[in-house]
Amino acid sequence: MHDPIQHVLGRIERGELRMRSKISILVATAALAAASATVFVLAIYLVSFGIFSLRTSGALLLPSFGLRGVRMFFAAFPWAPAGGALVLMIILVRLARLLPFVYRRPIGYAALGALALSGAIGLALDQTALHGAINDRTTTGGLRVLDVFYAKPDGMQSAGTYVGIVTTASSDAFLLQTDAGEVVVQLTPETRYPQGRTIGNGDRVLVIGDRQDGIVTAYGIRVIAAESK
Amino acid sequence: MPAGEHATVTDESLVACVRSGDTVAYGSLMERYMARMQRYIRKFLFGHEDAEDIAQEVFTKAYVHLNQFDASRSFSTWLYRIAHNECINAIKRKQREPIPFFDPDTLFPHPVARETPRDHVERVELRMLVETSLEQLAPKYREPVVLYYFEERSYREIADIMRIPVATVGVRLARARTLLAAAHVRDAAGHP
Structure with a gap:
């Protein structure tokens, strides 16, 4: 009769079964830790890039224009990095669930923890010069591979949103220098201005409005913080 | 040695x-x-x-x-x-039974799920009852039942074996008991 114990012992004695060495286990553990760290760093990079993108494009100001602004905010939202960060966080949570203190608790805790941690570090990273420096290098040709992330003026304009520097201002119009070229912005009595603020030369502003024959009729204007971009 | x-x-x-x-x-x-x-x-x-x-x-x-x-x-x-x-x-x-990739039971905390002294008495009584009905349970309920009632593992040990939250072990056992009770009632009605 087949004895499973003798069968396994026989395989060990004949050398058919060998214990994996501690070194190979150590290498596999180190590789897993390195992979987890890479996923974490990438997730943080994407989160901070998303925050940077929202801040410098002025998209965070769009909801203040009402329903139209909210619609434009969703159109301008950096969905690709946000989706990428979400996928990376799912991978990270699955990797973290190999650890007893993680899998003994609900997945929701691990997911919220990963979200809070990457959000906090992402916000902190956004305060540094990292993304500004990468953005400068993409525009000067040093990091062409990242062009697709950092330079998207056309995408913003197609959504009816214009970000740029005011070059020449008058009482009913101004010229706006955007990344995609110069735009004439026409002001009307219905244009929503920032309260207690006039638009002057050198201001970095966000304009939403309809473009016809090269002239944008402004529906609303917001001044973007001077330190942005 | x-x-x-x-x-x-x-x-x-x-x-x-x-x-x-x-x-x-x-x-x-x-x-x-x-x-x-x-x-x-x-x-x-x-x-x-x-x-x-x-x-x-x-x-x-x-x-x-x-x-x-x-x-x-x-x-x-x-x-x-x-x-x-x-x-x-x-x-x-x-591919005899579906194994879900993700189980919502593991997502959020559950209020139930602590072992009580009554559980031990119940464990002995229920062991006889569940043996015949095990097949009617999905794998995610069957496994904690086997580990708890037959292998006499604690909630924490079952959590470590299945890599699920400890509270989820309690939830699955409670649901398994309900399902087994319903199956028992059905069987009793079918076989007077």
Whole structure:
């Protein structure tokens, strides 16, 4: 009769079964830790890039224009990095669930923890010069591979949103220098201005409005913080 | 260590002997756990697979990966974890029952799920009752029932074996009891 114990012992004695060495286990553990760290760093990079993108494009100001602004905010939202960060966080949570203190608790805790941690570090990273420096290098040709992330003026304009520097201002119009070229912005009595603020030369502003024959009729204007971009 | 002395030493000490090249010590570990593993596999897979073959595979994998075992933790829980993986693989291979990729039960905390002294009495009484109805449970409910009622593992050990939150073990056992009670009522109505 087949004895499973003798069968396994026989395989060990004949050398058919060998214990994996501690070194190979150590290498596999180190590789897993390195992979987890890479996923974490990438997730943080994407989160901070998303925050940077929202801040410098002025998209965070769009909801203040009402329903139209909210619609434009969703159109301008950096969905690709946000989706990428979400996928990376799912991978990270699955990797973290190999650890007893993680899998003994609900997945929701691990997911919220990963979200809070990457959000906090992402916000902190956004305060540094990292993304500004990468953005400068993409525009000067040093990091062409990242062009697709950092330079998207056309995408913003197609959504009816214009970000740029005011070059020449008058009482009913101004010229706006955007990344995609110069735009004439026409002001009307219905244009929503920032309260207690006039638009002057050198201001970095966000304009939403309809473009016809090269002239944008402004529906609303917001001044973007001077330190942005 | 002489083979006769193996009976009195702990699993973890035997593992240390095996790691230093004592093959007989591994034989002693298998003697201790082979019958338990076969029983667990037989009940979890409900006789649809050869429990002996799978148990043999469990001990083969345990030997190969023995250096991965953390001696500060329980060897039996580690071994059950390997058996759990083998059973899940067997179910997936045969595609007999669906194994969900994600279970919402593990997502949020649950208010129930602590072991009580009453559980032990209930464990003995229910063991007889559930044996005949196990097949009516989905694998995610069947496994904690087998581990709790037949293998007498604690909630925490079951959580470690299945890698699910401790509270989820309690939730699944409570749901399994409800499902088994309903099945029992159905059976009783069908067979007066």
